[in-house]
Amino acid sequence: MSIFEKIVAGEIPCHRIYEDEHVLAFLDIGPLSRGHCLLIPKVCYVELGEMPAEVGAALGRVMPRLCSAVKAATGCDGVNVLQNNGGAAGQVVMHVHFHFIPRYTAKSPHA
Ligand code: 5GP
Secondary structure, eight states, X not given: OOHHHHHHHTSSOOOEEEEOSSEEEEEOSSOSSTTOEEEEESSOOSSGGGSOHHXXXXXXXXXXXXXXXXXXXXXXXXXEEEOOOSGXXXXXXXXXXXXXXXXXXXXXXXX
């Protein structure tokens, strides 16, 4: 069972931001910036290329709203959306996930 499957199952606590039948968004435990969160499919696929199209569609439906919600909630100036596939690409948790990383300008009062 992946760490993220344990989070989905409630065996590991997390700060949940959004949840539906197929996906879960929650705050990253080691944030690169304030408000850094992750979006995952509830079923574990290691890499994006393994995921069925309908799971990709479920993630895709949520991504625009999650990006807007992250901006609204944090007051950030921009958001990086990143997704690593495979150890060589920097993937550490072997369960597909998208990072939403708020970015703040040096002058931001919200950083
Ligand atoms: P990766 O390098 O695999 O793309 O990123 C994995 C991310 O998962 C990292 O940013 C890391 O901080 C996050 N992470 C790892 N374990 C946990 C956990 O138990 N809870 C939460 N909320 N995030 C985790």
